[in-house]
Amino acid sequence: MLHLLGVNLPDQKVVHIALTYFYGIGRKTAERICHQLSIHRQAKLHELSESQLNRLSQLLTGMTLESDLRREIRQNVVRYRQIGCYRGRRHQQGLPVRGQRTQNNCKTAKRLNAIAELILAASTIGIDMAFGGRLLKGPAR
Missing domain, CATH: 1.10.8.50 (Helicase, Ruva Protein; domain 3)
Structure with a gap:
């Protein structure tokens, strides 16, 4: 390897x-x-x-990869939520962000946005969280 x-x-x-x-x-x-x-x-x-x-x-x-890219995406979502734009509100509510239908097909988006919401909340207060056997860590203490 x-x-x-x-x-x-x-x-x-x-x-x-x-x-x-x-x-x-x-x-x-x-x-x-x-x-x-x-x-x-x-x-x-x-x-x-x-x-x-x-x-x-x-x-x-020279490229933005791995943890730097994840951090950048997380900061963008936080910024959207802070300014109160449509995308930020959709992230906050756990609904599809990019115009997908919600009548039938948003179970995955609800699940993913809910997990992202929990991780974001945990990282702001510095708690480690475990989901489905995977340990999702907050910031270093």
């Missing part, structure tokens, strides 16, 4: 698939990164040279 920027990447995976292990990188972005670094579409992670790995690492450090 290759440990890159705090994320373990499996050696036997194709590079553009392995890059999706980073929070904030999807398939299209991963393919764009591989094209930018001239990495063959079917190249596996263990086949990359040291210089290619260094260039990949430099490119990824």
Whole structure:
């Protein structure tokens, strides 16, 4: 396993698939990164040279990924709620935010926004919370 920027990447995976292990990188972005670094579409992670790995690492450090991206998204939601805009109110009520129907199909949004609400409340007072066997931590004490 290759440990890159705090994320373990499996050696036997194709590079553009392995890059999706980073929070904030999807398939299209991963393919764009591989094209930018001239990495063959079917190249596996263990086949990359040291210089290619260094260039990949430099490119990824310039991007907003993992905990920085999560923090930025959380701050945006808090800002929406503070200014009282429509999106902030929908987040606060636990309803779909981007115009989806609510008559039948909002069970997932209600569940996800309710969990996000609990995490946000816990992080403001510094409590660790456990959901479904996963421990969700508040800020460091």
